[in-house]
Amino acid sequence: MADRALGSLQLAREHLITALVDILAAYRMHTNAASSPKGQLILPEPLKLLPLFILSSLKNPAIRASLPAGRTDRSAPPSPRVDERAFRIVSCCNSTAASVIARSHPAVFDVLQMDPDVGDVVSPPPEKSLDGESQPVVAEAMRDFVKLPPTAHPSITCISASSISLIDDGFSMYLYVGRNVAGDVLQDMFGVNGMDGVDTSRVLLQQGSERGRLLLTIVEEMQRDRTVRGDLKFVFAGSPGTSALEAEVMSLLVDDNTAHEVSYVDFLCAVHRKVQAKVVKDA
Incomplete structure (x- = not known):
């Protein structure tokens, strides 16, 4: 039974890659992309993020390997x-498309640079008819919302040691609290001047501070329509008390090399080689 489950998992992973290669090879052979230089990986405009979504899915706990690559x-x-x-x-099988994407490609926000x-x-503006008159709108589609900060790539290059990131x-x-966050920021958000000798399991967010209130407002907005309202977990970089959580955070940086899969750039190169081979085979 275990071997069958492992085989099914591997087949699911291979199916995603095969489907991606088939789509890109068909686009290369049957559109204007056929005249493009052979050394370029050509992506149709509506599918430019498809390779990223596939790689993120491969790194997702739903279908990634249970052991790191090459480890026995x-x-x-x-x-x-x-x-x-x-x-x-x-x-994932009972989620909307937007939820599946969010669960495959994590969002990163810099809490200190907003x-x-x-x-x-x-409040969204009222919908206008052709004659300029305001028309009623569907409340669920046009309700008030909280403005969120812009997202960054889930990559270690977008996480500063002197900042705090919400992932x-x-x-x-x-x-995720960086190693070099200023003492006044730590005091404002957590009530401590530094993390040396501090039991991080007992550190709490200071909800009375301006940063603390803003952070909770953002979190509540992001969780508003979710069926699964996950906890907000504090991760202090380099702290033994949160080392396991820090490893979880590193596994979420899907644009980078992880213990299970290659980086996005390396994945694109591998896909390009497979597309080239398929085009030559099917020509």
């Missing part, structure tokens, strides 16, 4: 475990 030592517990994988698969209007409540994987949210 089974003394350490698998990650994900069977129950976590099952939960992820069921959740525009002044982030957190403001915005959302669609299930949980991680507040």
Whole structure:
């Protein structure tokens, strides 16, 4: 049974890559892209992010391997475990397309570098008819919303050691505190001047501070329509008390090399080679 499950998992991963290669090869052979230089990977405009979505899916606990690539030592517990994988698969099968994308490609926000209007409540303008008169709109589609900060790529290059990042994987949210965050910021948000000798498991967000209130406002807005309202987890870089959570955060940086898969750039190169080989074979 275990071998059958492992085989099914591998088949699912291979099917995603094969489907991607087939789509890009067909576009190369049957459109104007056929005249493009052979050394370029040509992506149709509506599908420019498809390779990124496929790679993010391969790194997702739903179908990624339980052991890092090339590792055969089974003394350490698998990650994900069977129950976590099952939960992820069921959740994705019962989610909207937007939720599946959010759970595949995490969003990263820099908490300390936000525009002044982030957190403001915005009311959409009323819909206008052709004669300029205001028309009623569907409340659910045009309700007030809280302005969120712009997202950054889920990459270590977008996470500064002197800043605090909010990372959302669609299930949980991680507040990743860099090693070199200023003492006054730590005091304002967590009530401590530094993390040396501090029991990080007992550190709490200071909800009375302006940054604390703004952060909670953002988190509440992001969780408003979710069926799974995950916890906000505090991760302090380099702290032994949150080392396991820090490893989870690193696995969410899907644009980079992870323990299970290559980086996005390397993945594109591998896909390009497969597309070239298929085009030559089917020509």
